[in-house]
Amino acid sequence: MATTFRVTALAAVIGACLGGSAWVATADAAAASDAFTTSATQSYLIEFTEPGAMYYKGGDGTLRATAAKGDGTHFDAKSSDVRAYVARLATLQAEHIDTIRQSLGRNPTITHSFDLTQSGIAAQLTA
Numbered sequence: 001m002a003t004t005f006r007v008t009a010l011a012a013v014i015g016a017c018l019g020g021s022a023w024v025a026t027a028d029a030a031a032a033s034d035a036f037t038t039s040a041t042q043s044y045l046i047e048f049t050e051p052g053a054m055y056y057k058g059g060d061g062t063l064r065a066t067a068a069k070g071d072g073t074h075f076d077a078k079s080s081d082v083r084a085y086v087a088r089l090a091t092l093q094a095e096h097i098d099t100i101r102q103s104l105g106r107n108p109t110i111t112h113s114f115d116l117t118q119s120g121i122a123a124q125l126t127a
Contacts, residue, residue, distance in 0.1 A: 040126050043111065047120040048096050050089060053082045054116055063088060077116060089115045097121065 051057075051067075054075050058065035066082045068075045076082060093113055100123075101107050112122040 041124050042127065043122055044125050045120060045122050046096075046100075047118055048093065050092055050119040052114065052116050052118040053077070053085050053089070056085050086115045089119050093119065093121060 053066045054068075056063075056066045063085050064081045066075070066079070066085045090113075093115075097110060109124040110121050111124060114120045114122075
């Protein structure tokens with residue numbers, strides 16, 4: 001009698017495990033299907049040629065350098081010179097984004113913009 005109970009209990013556990021794994025396999029297949037259909041759009045980092053504010057050394061005649069000078073002074077992200085340069089970068093980045101949109105013939109989703117360590121954007125694009 002005890003042996004019958006153990007076999008029945010073991011069969012029930014195995015059945016539950018197999019049934020559960022079938023449910024997981026179905027859920028994994030559905031998730032993979034969703035991932036396949038949404039993976040056509042991916043994040044891309046696009047770096048522009050202008051330096052980020054930490055590395056801008058001036059030279060265009062209108063804005064002062066924002067990079068640390070190497071004389072013991074540190075980069076100050078809140079300085080008026082950095083704010084002015086970041087505003088210039090925002091204008092240049094908007095121009096770059098317009099060029100990208102015109103070239104692609106559509107409007108990619110821009111998720112982030114970068115202006116301190118580099119000048120660039122993150123965009124959702126298809127391969």
